[in-house]
Structures are given as C-alpha cells and as structure tokens.
Amino acid sequence: MPVGSITRGTTNTNRLRRVDRWIAEQPELRRAADPLVVDLGFGASGVTAFELAARLRRARPDVRVLGLEIDPTRVRTADAQLADVRAGRTPFADDLPVAFGLGGFEVPVPDGRAPAVIRAFNVLRQYDEAEVADAWARMTGRLAPGGLLVEGTCDEVGRVASWAGVTDAGARTFTISLRLTGLDVPSVVAERLPKALIHRNVPGERVHELLAALDRGWRVHAPLSVYGPSQRWIAVVRELREAGWPVHDGVRRWRLGEVTLDWDAVAPG
Numbered sequence: 001m002p003v004g005s006i007t008r009g010t011t012n013t014n015r016l017r018r019v020d021r022w023i024a025e026q027p028e029l030r031r032a033a034d035p036l037v038v039d040l041g042f043g044a045s046g047v048t049a050f051e052l053a054a055r056l057r058r059a060r061p062d063v064r065v066l067g068l069e070i071d072p073t074r075v076r077t078a079d080a081q082l083a084d085v086r087a088g089r090t091p092f093a094d095d096l097p098v099a100f101g102l103g104g105f106e107v108p109v110p111d112g113r114a115p116a117v118i119r120a121f122n123v124l125r126q127y128d129e130a131e132v133a134d135a136w137a138r139m140t141g142r143l144a145p146g147g148l149l150v151e152g153t154c155d156e157v158g159r160v161a162s163w164a165g166v167t168d169a170g171a172r173t174f175t176i177s178l179r180l181t182g183l184d185v186p187s188v189v190a191e192r193l194p195k196a197l198i199h200r201n202v203p204g205e206r207v208h209e210l211l212a213a214l215d216r217g218w219r220v221h222a223p224l225s226v227y228g229p230s231q232r233w234i235a236v237v238r239e240l241r242e243a244g245w246p247v248h249d250g251v252r253r254w255r256l257g258e259v260t261l262d263w264d265a266v267a268p269g
Contacts (some may be wrong), residue, residue, distance in 0.1 A: 002070040003138065004041075004104030007123060011043035013051070015158040016121055018177040019150060020052050022258070023117055024059040026165075028148035032116035035060045038107055040139070041123040042067040046078030046100060050085065052119065053098045066115070068103035075100050105135050107142035114144035120151045121163070124195040132196045140168045153192045160192050164263060171196070171263040173248065174207075176214075178257040180229035186214035186236075200268050207266040213240060214259075230255040 029035055037056060039049040049067035056063045069075050078100040081090075088094045101108065107118060118139050124132060139149050152163025152175075159179035165172045174197075176189050190201045190211060197207045217236035224232040237254045241247040246262035253260070 002102060002104035003106045004070050004123075005126065006071050007041055007043065007126060010122070010156065011045045011048055012156060012158070013047055015154060015156065016048050016051065016119075017055075017158055018154065018161045018258070019119065019121060019152065019163055020055045021256070022175060022177070023119065023150055024056050025253075026117070026148060028146060029056065029060055029063070029117050032060070032144065032147075034113060034116060034144065035063045036109070036113050036115045037063060037065050037117045037119065038109070038115045039065055039067040040103075040105075040107065040118055040120040042069055042074070042078065043122075044074055044077065046081045046098070049078070049098050049100070050081075050092050050096060053096050054092060057097065064097045065099075066109060067098065067100045068107065069100070070102070070104045072102055075102050105138040107139055109142070114142060114147065116144050116147050118143065118147070118149045120149065122153055124151065125153055127195060129195055129199055136166050136171075140166055143168060152194050155192055160189050162189050162193050164194050164196065171267070173260050174263050174266045175258065175260040180233050180257040183218075183229065186218055187211040196268065197266060205269055210245070210261070210266055213243065213245070230257070233257055
C-alpha cells in the first residue's frame with residue numbers, strides 16, 4: 001500500500017515554476033547518470049509534472065519525470081491528460097517524457113531505478129512536525145547516490161515559496177523565492193515555510209532571525225525601488241551575506257527574488 005495520506009490535491013498552472021527553475025540548476029540533475037525526477041504528490045491534475053518535464057529537459061534533454069500520487073483517481077485523471085498530450089491536443093510537446101503511477105513516501109519506481117531528484121511540494125503541510133524526519137528518511141532512502149529531495153511549500157499561485165534541499169545525509173540547503181513586484185515584506189513567506197520550520201518562526205529560533213533580517217533589509221533598501229524591486233532585493237541579500245549568513249549563489253539568482261542558505265543557518269534549535 002502507498003505510504004502517506006491523501007492531500008487536498010490543490011494545483012494550478014505555473015504554481016511550481018520557482019522550484020522547477022531552481023531544480024534545473026542543481027548538479028544532482030545536471031550530472032546524474034540517470035536523470036529520473038519524481039513529482040511526488042502531484043495533486044488533482046498532472047499539469048505540474050508536465051511543466052516540470054518541459055522545464056527540466058532544457059537542462060537535461062534526456063530527463064524523465066514520474067508523477068506519483070496516493071489517490072488512484074488522480075492517477076487516472078493524469079493518465080487521461082497525458083493521452084491528450086500524446087495526441088497533440090495540449091500546448092505541451094507530444095513526446096513529453098512523463099509517466100504516472102500510484103505511490104507515496106515509499107517512492108515506487110519501475111525497473112528498480114533510483115531517482116536523481118524527488119520533488120515533494122505541498123505534501124507535508126497536513127502532517128505533524130514530528131513526522132517530517134521519517135518522511136524525509138523514507139524519500140531520501142529511495143534516491144540514487146548523490147540524489148536530492150526538494151521538499152517545500154508555496155502559495156496557490158506560486159508567488160511565495162520556500163523549500164529544503166535534502167540528501168541522505170540530512171537537510172543541506174534552505175531556499176526562499178518571492179515575486180518581488182508588489183512585495184510588502186519578505187516575511188510573508190512565514191505562512192509557506194516547510195513543515196520542519198513553519199512552527200519555528202518564533203523569537204529564539206534561527207528562521208525567525210533570518211526573516212527579521214530580511215524584513216529590516218527590505219525596509220532599509222526601500223530607496224532602491226526606483227531602480228526596480230530586483231535591485232532592492234539584491235542589496236538585501238548582499239547585506240545578509242556581509243552580515244555572516246551563509247548565502248549561496250550570486251546576483252544572477254538573487255535577481256529572481258531568490259535566496260539560498262545553508263540549512264544549518266535556519267535549522268530548529
């Protein structure tokens with residue numbers, strides 16, 4: 001039997017574009033001997049798996065995406081949508097490298113293949129924080145050597161998102177990605193933190209300190225808004241790095257409204 005509980009299944013076109021864009025840059029995908037990517041808990045529609053494949057094949061033309069759901073009805077719906085893709089009745093290429101199957105945290109993959117990447121988004125929100133470690137362990141245990149689990153949450157339209165990058169050795173990175181146009185404060189992401197962090201946004205916890213630092217920087221660099229919100233955000237993230245936070249990447253990714261840090265910088269105390 002599939003391991004896990006049925007989610008609400010909420011999904012929308014382009015909802016996961018931010019995390020897809022990030023996955024496409026990761027060495028775990030780009031250097032994988034077998035670039036199999038699992039979309040775990042794709043929801044009531046297969047569209048997120050189609051979009052994931054379309055985006056990732058630009059980085060790895062030989063990528064394969066397997067969408068897994070614990071609800072058989074959702075798998076049948078996705079298979080029907082895939083038939084439309086194959087028949088050329090959708091905007092997606094008819095040779096899109098996607099398949100669907102029944103499964104949960106045990107991540108069943110045909111032919112004993114091990115995925116290079118598992119994307120599990122908006123899956124753990126309904127679980128207790130105490131259940132996260134076991135879910136992570138189950139999923140990372142199915143990865144290929146050197147593989148990556150990307151587990152996180154976003155809002156319904158994909159403008160506010162955050163996620164953890166997890167390996168079989170534990171969580172490695174934490175990423176926040178925001179639509180900068182019209183952004184009030186970066187701490188809006190507090191409602192969309194991964195389950196491992198969402199209850200930790202309280203004084204004394206590292207993630208609370210991070211969000212407070214981002215909000216302070218956003219206010220301080222408000223005058224840069226005349227040059228656009230990206231320049232304001234870049235200044236915020238640069239200041240964060242200069243203050244000693246273990247910030248990854250550089251301006252090319254920061255201008256997307258993104259910041260990635262070592263997980264240890266936000267890990268629960």
